Amino acid sequence: MTISTTVGAISTLLGTMIPILSAYLPVLTLFFAAIRSWRSALLAGFAALLVSPAQATFSEAIDGVFEQFTSVVSGIGAQGPGYVLTRWDLFWVVLYALAWVGVGLALQKWPPSGYAFYFLEPEEEPEEKRGGSSGAAVFAKALLSLTLFVGGSFAFMFVQHAYAMTFNLTHLSHTARLPWMPPEEITVENNASEDDESENEETTRQVAYVLSVSEEWTVLLDEESRTISYVPSSEVTERRVCELPATTTAHDPPLIKLKGAERPNLDDCEVENHNM
Helix, strand or coil: HHHHHHHHHHHHHCCCCCCCCHHHHHHHHHHHHHCCCEEEEEEEHHHHHHCCCCCCHHHHHHHHHHHHHHHHHHHEEEEEHHHHHHCCCHHHHHHHHHHHHHHHHHHHHCCCCCCCCCCCCCCEEEEEHHHCCCCHHHHHHHHHHHHHHHHHHHHHHHHHHHHHCCCCCHHHHHHCCCCCCEEEEEEECCCCCCCCCCCCEEEEEEEEEEEEEEECEEEEEEEECCCEEEEECCCEEEEEEEHHHHHHHHHHCCCCCCEEEECCCEEECCCEEEEE
């Protein structure tokens, strides 16, 4: 609320959602694919390839998927279907597969009306053809469903290997706590007033986020206490962008790196509030 009163509610809302959205775009892609919202899935997936931080390269993630898949097939062949229950790394894959099948059955019973659920706008069928389907059409629909099911399972395993995401409240709250501006080491020289005969100058340095800058005031959000302070701009003598150790994984490169988009090498934010 304090930030929103300083920089505006819209900027605060967008700035809070941007870090979460970029980190969890792969999850949104899987969600849209599960509910067969293909246009949204393509948009979220393309954005994830460009902006979501990845902990593995594209080839490493593909190799991990095939290794996981082949180990499951060999395990089932040796120990039977019950082998799947011993693989805890497949827990979320199985849940996603069940959700995929459940949503598919629900959509067959209650077809969606939104065009976002189709790659192309479906054509209206004549009323005389709506009564039933031929055997070839049923087989083609079953084959398509199986293909999509296998593709969805591979996509989930790919996300598991490419993106190290966690869904505990601590991680989510930490991600939401990060502002959309970079942390900086701010050096402030508190000049003595004209009435102060001591003529002492006190220099302070703090890790903070710069919310706004004007000729008169610089508005700072302190990293540790999350308090907002108004500092005369004339007293801000140095600003240096730094990196918090807890946020280094958030700056991992995406799977597709655009040419010339290199991550700068930043020093850690080692200086906390103290007087100099």
